[in-house]
Amino acid sequence: MIFIKSSKQSGKMKVFDKLESRVRSYCRSFPTIFTKAKDYRLWDVDGKEYIDFFAGAGALNYGHNNPKLKEKLIDYIANDGITHGLDMATKAKEEFLKRFNEVILKPRKMDYKVMFPGPTGTNSVESALKLARKVTGRELVISFTNAFHGMTLGSLAISGNMFKRDGAGVPLNNSVSMPFDNYMGDDVDTAEYLERYLEDDGSGVAVPAAIILETLQAEGGINVASVEWLKKIEELCKRRGILLIVDDIQVGCGRTGTFFSFEPAGIKPDIICLSKSISGYGLPMALTLIKPELDKWEPGEHNGTFRGNNPAFITATETLASYWEDDTFERQVQQKGEKIRAYLEKLVKEHPELKGEVRGKGMMQGIACDVEGLAKEICSIAFKNGLIMETAGPNSEVVKLMPPLIIDDAGLEKGLAILEQSILSLKKRKEVVA
């Protein structure tokens, strides 16, 4: 998170300063009032244009006001389609379930029941935790260093960030944090380390109900788990009767180059959490995918008023028809990912003062800067130069690039050029100060 203070800007933000809670955060990083957005661009009240390398924190993989999705949504509303439906059966939901099964699950040989929890990521995580505990009869859940799973109490208990955890105000129980892949350097295999704890009756760590992980920790600093590590964790879960939950909320829906981020590892998690870009239009929606034999819920045992956001089902169904019926879109994302990689590698090489390391995969990449405060400064200058980009990592040390997946070459190049200019102007400013 970056915070920019300027008297001119604070004047602009007067209403928000006066009337909205202090808890707001993104408007401090991007202190302007936005009025309009299209594909990968946003405009503010002064008519200034911004390139979006943030994509609604991963909720806008298909861009702002995607025309294909918008057309379906407008038609649906104009025809008085159901808007609110709890978990009642509706045509919009039926269509989504059928399409999701045909276009996403079946071709990947994935047999899962679809649960609709409340329409946010943390709701999906809470439902996964509850179900894993119910099915196994165990309480403990193992998560990983630098994990982020959401802001409700169950999700916070399995998240690493101390600032966010402290906000809970109550003890966060029934979870143990273990080192993520590479957390202890190249020489320590943290999957073996974890297994040692589980096999040893003296370790103080009980057999958990589940292990929950992100294949790429987005908020946690763009930390990518290797395919080998993911396979090892899956194997150890199977061997020890532990459920494997993959939280694909931020890096699913194509972000890393495949629909599910774990596809290259060939693993089959027991439970999968999806949200953010599943509706495709920025409309709230979440899914929990459950292996059929684990679907032990009693009817109504995990309820919620806004589980049936039918306009979201309409746009979600259209994303499947428009982008996922063949592999064209996936290949485009992978190609754009390679382009981003090459550009970032070049930047890091040409600017050793960044002490930068390029991290990430597909269209979730970034530069980890080993200089305190530098990533924040780069993002803040980039914003002034018309690029919306966030930091990640426990100390906001990573410049995180997450453009909408539909961005064209011109948009991508323009955004990358603004990033480079921002690094150059920061360098100049520091030279003047020195």
Ligand SMILES: Cc1ncc(COP(=O)(O)O)c(C=O)c1O
């Ligand atoms: C991996 C992951 N899980 C869960 C969440 C929580 O989602 P939400 O903010 O919709 O509750 C997030 C949000 O950033 C996330 O990145």
